[in-house]
Amino acid sequence: MSHVVIIGGGPGGYESAHVAAQLGAEVTMVDTDGPGGSAVLTDCVPSKTLIATSELMTEVRDAAELGVSFEDSEGETATSVKVDLARINARVKRLAADQSTDIERRLVRDGVRIVRGRGRLDGPDRVVATLPDGSEETIEAGAILVATGAAPRTLPSAQPDGERILTWEQVYDLDEVPEKLVVVGSGVTGAEFASAYLALGIDVTLVSSRDRVLPGEDADASLVLEEVLKRRGMNVLSESRMESVTRSGDTVTVTLTDGRAVEASHCILALGSIPNTSDLGLEENGVICKDGGFVNVDRVSRTSARGVYAAGDCTGVLMLASVAAMQGRIAMWHYLGDAVTPLDLKKVSSNVFTAPEIATVGWSQQAVDAGEIDAQVVMLPLSGNARAKMQGVRDGFVKLFCRPGTGIVVGGVVVGPRASELIHPVSLAVAESLTADQLAGAFTVYPSMSGSIAEAARRLHRV
Template sequence: MADTQFDVIILGGGPGGYVAAIRAAQLGMKTAVVEREHLGGICLNWGCIPTKALLRSSEINHLLHNLDAYGFAADNIRFDLGKIVKRSRAVAKQLSDGVRFLMKKNKVTVFDGQGKLAGRGKLSVTKDGKPVAELTAPHIILATGARARVLPGLEPDGKLVWTYREAMVPTGMPKRLIVIGSGAIGAEFASFYLNLRAEVTLVEVMDRILPVEDAEISAFVLKSFQKQGMKVLTGAKVQGLRKAADSVTAIIEAGGKVQEIVADRVISAVGIVGNVEDIGLEGTGVKVDRTHVVVDEYSRTGEKGVYAIGDLTGPPWLAHKASHEGVICVEAIAGRNPHPLDISVIPGCTYCRPQVASVGLTEAAAKEKGHEVRVGRFPFIGNGKAIAMGEPEGIIKTVFDAKTGELLGAHMAGPEVTEMIQGYTIAKTMETTEAELMETVFPHPTISEAMHEAVLDAYGQVIHI
């Protein structure tokens, strides 16, 4: 019979839970993970990773239809949607299996089932309603993640109205698609289907797409989406959906006018809610605020010995935030003295085309906080590598404190900016000023040189524009 006494039990095996488990094991703690579905969680199985595989396929389709620009020609370009989806699922399975191997390697016990707090230091595990085990530990970490928000009238039905899950495994290619919500998930799916040559309408209730990004970046991406043929409606509210046998009509109010748009499918990507139900929070000191568990800087809840990390605790809803929180939480439990998580140094990435990446404050947010700012910008049209790649559409924007030279924020749109944002993230983590960034030598020819130029521009020293 499996051992049921542990030092730490983690409920949820996503990027927060499994990373916390590995770190706990490294620190000598006897550790268990309870996971009801797939190790790796939503991110690895139904989010971050498989969507990147899909987007890679759609990017290749885009390139194939633009071969002439590179001196090539090809006839009868076509794709097999089933194979695209199959590759995406295979990538997810490979990585999920990898997490299972890491659990075994680090001697973390994995319980397959639904976990629920069952009193001080206790967690019950059931599978299909039947008891599996009663586990005990002085420290229990909740890492149950979040799920898609459902709005009245826009309820997913799995056939005509999709969440991200159905959108990732389509059985057929929709010719006309409406995507509701232009955050990271909505923008990525809109881009994916657009690059597979579907007619896409992106609907956003706020006054601009990618509303958490800097306003200039949002405007840049909007222009790019429209240039690619996407229809974008901002300040728009979906009043309702009218379903037919194999199509949906969306009634949308925008700019004081109501219009009806017919599509084959609708994707609802209007945010997420925390998975706080059925995990035994009733009667505990754990406080829930708008579907998210309230925690302190070390992920402690109001109940002694109970912690919460990742999407369950609120924004930013990012896998790397969850992983880092898990490490901090476990190190604090182990009696170490980890630095609390600093939200301002967590980068955000959106993998649409063009890609979007940012860290820190937007220009507007910096001004709202009372900073006098210096702003630098550099377009990719002034970058040799971007032009040589045939990807001259991009921009980098930097925001500095005018008095201290502190890098307050950096915002990027263009090819591979999701790989480049980490340079600014390191700079912020090390509390670098403009002086160090200006003196840093960037390799030539690289797109990253645009990062250097965006700093130089903030101080009137830009070279290539």
């Protein structure tokens, strides 16, 4: 029986463990934080739980337009909704812990041995685990999977203190609602937290070094989001680079490179991620790392060292839980001789959990504009959708890309409520090389938001 040793318990680790066990391997997972890793304990699950509460606040705020009003005990119209951040964060941490427990239970059911400790390579077929009491355990391996994730990036001039200057992993210890919050960084993480806390009624300033929020996303989508955030009261400082973040008592000062200073009660640093690959014995054992420590892998998750695979954020490939999980599965399918399809990033769907959400899959508008692919494009606003009108939705759109001639759908963007759910039919079309006519030919419910996807596909029909 082959023995697989997995270092790290995040999506890349625990999903690979399930596959390896299913295929008959003996599996040992060496993990420090708990099954689920940062995705479950400090990142995806906690942040999206917080965002779920903020979505409810958004719906409450817009309820009057749908004919719903709130009254106090005296029959007077209520003028505000109170947020109990301590209760919100207690629920966030409880759900994250419960999810980690569920993952551990499933791993144990599959026969996976879990070792609490920090693992490192001691040759291409051996892992040494340093246990909590300082002792070490040596584990022989037929194959090793490194899935150690990444951590929030900080700067010497902007050091978190866990109280008022925070990384995104530290926000769940807040008990009181910030009076004023500055979010530094307008990528996915920064935009999501800025949008969520704005919806919770907090005064938010977003510091963006680029000319628009979410510079890596579809430009039309970014513009819609930025317009909505500004309309709801967010102060967006575009083309403004942070110089330093300092604290004096209860006041945090974010100083910009042009000399301006923004004062607030709290600051969230969303400056990107660095891989957790130091002191793992990787390069000493032939594993090539690149770009600041990310593990170099091919499309079947192999590293440069024979028998050593890697998956997830530590590879820097697309830093998504879904990609980490697929990399881990692919690694085990490959090592254990099962059928395997190499990772295809053009079939990966992703979502930004702002309000509105932004979901994408396949080729992008930027690639079309740059001439990387020839595609026809249709963009259909949600404002004309009957269900959107019923729900008071005015912002958002559906955009589809298809190849001229064949009509095969090669990409799409959805901006709107629950875009993360609406992108799925487009993802299926991209994954299975369906044509716009085939996508349009599938029945949709009337009225429904998904009807706009079929309508956009119909507009791509060519006689």
